[in-house]
Amino acid sequence: MKAEQNLGWQKICSALLALAVIWTSGVSKSAMAAGQTDPKVILEKAEVIRNPTGDYTVEVELADTKDGKTDKRNYETLVKGRDKALVKFITPRSESGTRVLMSGPDMYVFVPTSAKPVRISANQKLTGNAAYGDIARLSFIGNYSAKYKALEKVGGKDSHVLELDSIPDRPVTYDKIEYWVDAKTMRPVKVVYMTQSGKAIREGTFEDFGDVFGLERPRTFILKNLLKSGHLTKLKFKNPQQKSFPALMFEKQNLGRN
Template identity: 30%
Template structure:
């Protein structure tokens, strides 16, 4: 009888465990530790939502809440490079003439018949489920440090799931979970969290259509995670690329701009 090699039980165990280990490794996201991949993905998704160049777009916000009358606001956005933005209120008529100016992460509101602008927070609610920063600053790539959590399937599509952590206290949300379609970098879904890591609201990016020269989401559905039934639907239209001079993104120019229809 041939003596049994004392190493054989260990080798046998190794051969049995190897397939399971390989299977586990194959299920991990390829770019799970690749910070550069996550940063590039968020930047590409930002470009899907809005152009890098100067542009103008109209937004209608329809807000509903159980037991209350529906509310509608209309805004016009002028933006340049995700750092300079003007948000003009067009409707309702009672609010016409109000405008917000964002430079970097500094935000002011200009009110008719009020000589001095009022400083605002990006996180402050504008209307319904929409915060000031949702319209004035849509720069996830600049405001958050992203980490790729996993690759998943959502509604039959392969998506990358990212965690975005705020890199400054002044940004709109402390944390965002972000679903981005793998095939074309389209944003699909987002969850917004408070500083205490509490889910505040969710967002769905829908109705991709040609807007400003490429396919973009023309409808965003924001739902309150704490008050069931509270919802705002944002409709984007009439986007046009524009050569916007720096002088319009100044406090001195705001009064003149507000008088232009």
């Protein structure tokens, strides 16, 4: 009986010891990574990689595949700072000349047939799974507030998971985002776009990392529709060039200019 009791205490002590080890290792790990669990810092580092901060232009090739049929479109995106982007439609020819301007919280579209810019809401979609913000690679910083959720393994690598909630009155397409960031390299890994209620609707993965303006950045973004299987939208960012643009180029009244 005594021996059984001793065995019981040993089990309890072992379990407590194990818990203590787990807890202390957790503390030491989180202590070591204290700077890296600050969601703002993680978001800032990941966004610097995902999206260059200066003025630049990049060609975007969009391939939307649905039910085995692929629709290709081409755009040219001019980005100024973190909150201004001008998307020029190149192909298909019927949409050539169309422009979309994102300037802070304001979004406008210019369609050649309408001959004047019209203000639109951020929920206006582009084509397939992609939104204008995806083409312009608008920054999450300033548009979303970040919370640290967990450390998860993705493809065998530790990734920070951030919960991003849209800031009221910001022109964002998605209300909530879960954002996976490689814990070691701070590279963006994937995003899951969600509705206000938390329902996941799209999953995006960042691929094809290569040298862009001196940093290894993703050059392909693949969006998967989680509500409809077999619907994929691939965005390839090509031929990036650093270039400064006059601020007037990003004014509504100049949207129809060529």
